[in-house]
Amino acid sequence: AGISVLIFTTFGMPISTTYCMIGGIASVGFAKSVRAVRIETLKRVVLNFVTVPIFAFVATFSISTIIISFL
Incomplete structure (x- = not known):
């Protein structure tokens, strides 16, 4: 690591x-x-590895779009 x-x-x-x-x-x-x-735990880790960056992008994009629209 x-x-x-x-x-x-x-x-x-x-x-x-x-x-x-x-x-x-x-x-x-x-x-x-x-x-x-534990394969189930490894599946959850891989799922989080994929979904967390997507969620972070959507949240950040949404918040920045709202902020820019008020400026």
């Missing part, structure tokens, strides 16, 4: 350290055994 964060920040790309840690832990679990990883 630390190496991933270092590489991405070196290239100036924003990256979530939380998702790096989750990916590292899940990868170690998969290397040990597929049964060592």
Whole structure:
């Protein structure tokens, strides 16, 4: 996880350290055994990884549009 964060920040790309840690832990679990990883939890993490940026974009766009319309 630390190496991933270092590489991405070196290239100036924003990256979530939380998702790096989750990916590292899940990868170690998969290397040990597929049964060592809770698939339902991993599905929720992936779903959040996709939906949270979309929600953040929609919320920010909506708020900025409302603010600009009042200026």
